[in-house]
Amino acid sequence: MNAKQAPARQRIWDPFVRVFHWSLVGSYVLAWTTAEEWDLLHERLGWFVLALLGLRLAWGLIGTRHARFGDFVRGPGRVKSYLGSLLRGDPEHHAGHNPAAGWMVLALIVTLAATALSGVLITGGGEAWEDLHEGLANLSLVLVAVHVSGVLVSSFLHRENLVKTMLTGDKPGRNVDV
Amino acid sequence: MSDSVKSRLAWVFVGLVLISGAVLFTGTPQATASDDHDKARLLRDDGRIMPLADILQHPELQGKRVIEAELEREHGRLVYELEVLDIDGRVRERYFDAATGEPLAGDRTDDWKR
Numbered sequence: 530m531n532a533k534q535a536p537a538r539q540r541i542w543d544p545f546v547r548v549f550h551w552s553l554v555g556s557y558v559l560a561w562t563t564a565e566e567w568d569l570l571h572e573r574l575g576w577f578v579l580a581l582l583g584l585r586l587a588w589g590l591i592g593t594r595h596a597r598f599g600d601f602v603r604g605p606g607r608v609k610s611y612l613g614s615l616l617r618g619d620p621e622h623h624a625g626h627n628p629a630a631g632w633m634v635l636a637l638i639v640t641l642a643a644t645a646l647s648g649v650l651i652t653g654g655g656e657a658w659e660d661l662h663e664g665l666a667n668l669s670l671v672l673v674a675v676h677v678s679g680v681l682v683s684s685f686l687h688r689e690n691l692v693k694t695m696l697t698g699d700k701p702g703r704n705v706d707v
Numbered sequence: 708m709s710d711s712v713k714s715r716l717a718w719v720f721v722g723l724v725l726i727s728g729a730v731l732f733t734g735t736p737q738a739t740a741s742d743d744h745d746k747a748r749l750l751r752d753d754g755r756i757m758p759l760a761d762i763l764q765h766p767e768l769q770g771k772r773v774i775e776a777e778l779e780r781e782h783g784r785l786v787y788e789l790e791v792l793d794i795d796g797r798v799r800e801r802y803f804d805a806a807t808g809e810p811l812a813g814d815r816t817d818d819w820k821r
């Protein structure tokens with residue numbers, strides 16, 4: 530066998546990253562549907578989201594290759610060159626998060642943590658926290674929309690199903706990765 | 708850390724997700740009873756709901772005994788749900804808009820509680 534031949538499948542996302550991602554998606558959808566309707570479940574979802582994000586932060590430091598922040602948090606130069614290649618319709622291929630996606634992951638983690646924390650603080654602080662909580666929840670919805678759009682555009686341009694990759698953890702092998 | 712250790716550690720983290728979910732979603736709801744009480748107090752202090760004492764002064768409730776009072780959120784609106792022992796000895800549920808103190812339609816008789 531040729532040593533340079535790509536493996537049939539390439540492992541990208543470990544089991545924790547996938548369980549984390551879809552647990553967060555489920556909690557997020559449920560949190561929106563229970564808001565102002567079912568406080569007890571809504572609050573428990575908030576605490577669960579905080580637990581998920583805490584574990585993800587730890588895993589970002591010690592986790593598998595593509596799960597680590599060091600793998601996908603890139604400087605502005607790399608983000609610019611990636612976005613340039615995207616605008617030309619021929620984006621660089623990255624096995625894990627691309628440089629723009631890396632910042633989206635951070636933005637989502639920070640915004641969702643702030644949303645959950647401000648929600649937890651409503652109990653003790655009243656209306657100001659409630660307004661902040663609602664504002665952050667709306668901001669997170671915008672980020673989620675951009676995130677999902679990015680996944681769809683990237684899947685289309687690279688002809689790879691990134692949703693499936695987040696489910697199975699694998700991508701078809703490639704010879705060259707940036 | 709070697710790759711095999713990390714992939715095993717990934718499953719440990721999956722376990723931590725399951726444990727935190729189990730703890731958070733099956734915990735006793737008693738702990739939140741006082742929270743609800745605190746919330747009602749905060750809402751009252753903010754002037755967003757009327758105190759229960761004012762609701763109890765409503766003419767519709769005079770001469771009747773209020774057995775139980777709950778503050779509920781119904782379709783985004785805060786509502787006092789009162790169980791009232793009527794003059795005829797029946798237990799009825801009465802609803803009052805918590806913000807305005809106005810009685811709401813939808814009271815019903817619970818005959819089995821007689």
